[in-house]
């Protein structure tokens with residue numbers, strides 16, 4: 001029987017999960033992890049945008065851009081190195097993914113999406129079942145910035161064009177997540193801490209106002 005909570009379907013021959021949960025695990029990093037959508041991430045992207053507008057000249061933003069370009073340079077070097085040797089397939093594949101992102105999206109979109117994910121992790125930790133699940137969601141959201149990872153097909157039954165999301169193999173996703181985390185994760189955590197500080201300040205000043213009002217004579 002499948003080990004996922006409340007499932008009870010038969011497992012695949014040697015596995016711990018049924019087919020459905022096996023693919024959920026592969027796709028989301030945990031059988032119980034819900035997909036983080038673009039809409040889920042929107043509030044964090046808005047916070048980043050607001051912070052950028054209030055600190056337009058801060059070197060924080062250019063430092064992030066530089067980090068992303070150095071990730072891209074590293075990816076180029078990895079590809080040059082591995083294409084002549086029998087290297088790890090997943091290293092090569094994740095380097096190619098990085099370059100695909102570089103060529104098809106605005107660097108700021110990659111930077112902001114990664115940071116928004118880290119802000120979410122910091123501010124709503126319960127949205128993520130495990131580190132592995134977070135990594136998968138991070139990679140899914142960043143790859144979601146490009147259209148090319150989704151093959152399109154026409155569903156005759158619904159009469160709509162559907163997208164088949166092509167997932168990276170888990171190992172490649174893990175490598176890619178760690179590349180993004182190392183370069184840009186800290187930036188997201190910094191922004192999350194600033195948000196928390198601002199929230200506390202607002203809270204304190206509301207209390208001070210209420211306390212003051214209660215004792216006004």
Ligand SMILES: [Zn+2]
Pocket residue numbers: 002003004007008009017018019020021
């Ligand atoms: Zn199951």
